Amino acid sequence: MIQLGNVIENQRTRQRMIFLKTGIETKGEQLQIECFSPVTSAKDSEHIHPFQENRFQIISGELIFYINRKEQRAIKGNIVSIPKNVPHYFRNPGPNEAHYIQEFCPALKIDSLFETFFALAREGKLNEKGAPNIFRLSLIMLKHEKEFRLTKPNWIIQKIIFKLIAPFGKFLGYKEAYNY
Structure with a gap:
C-alpha cells in the first residue's frame, strides 16, 4: 500500500514517482506525485480517468500531451489540466528528463x-x-x-x-x- 514519501520506479520505462500526498492524508480528495520521466519515443495508450481530473505542473524538461487528439507542448512553469473523462496520453520528447508534479482529484485508488x-x-x-x-x-x-x-x-x-x-x-x- 502506497504511503506518504514512498518512491517507486518503473524498471521498464525508468519513470520514478515520489508520493507527496496520498488519498489517506487528504481524506480521498487528492493524490499528488513528484514524477521524473526520461526521454522516450514510446507513447502510452490513449486513456481516460472517468472520475478524476489529472493535473501536471512542469518543473523542468518538457512533455508533449495529446488531449482529445490535440497536441499540446508543456515546458517549465506550465500547468496542464485534463478534465475527467477526456482522452489523453503524454510523452517526453527530450532532450532531458522531465520533472513534474502530477495530481489526481479525487484520489480514488489510482x-x-x-x-x-x-x-x-x-x-x-x-x-x-x-x-x-x-x-x-x-x-x-x-x-x-x-x-x-x-x-x-x-x-x-x-x-x-x-x-x-x-x-x-x-x-x-x-x-x-x-x-x-
Missing part, C-alpha cells in the same frame, strides 16, 4: 494502479508496450475501472471481455493488485 504496474515492471511481467498478459490485465482493469480506462475498444466491450477472462486469471493465481 495509487494502487501505479504501484501494481511498477511492481509488475520490476518483476518483468509486462510486455514491450507495458501491459501484462490479458488474464492479469482483466483483473487489474476491473479493479481500477473508476480510475483508468483505455479508449479503444469501447469500455463496454472491454468490460465484457475482462469479465469473461477474469475468472481464468484468478484460477491461474493472478491478483488485481500487486505491492511494490
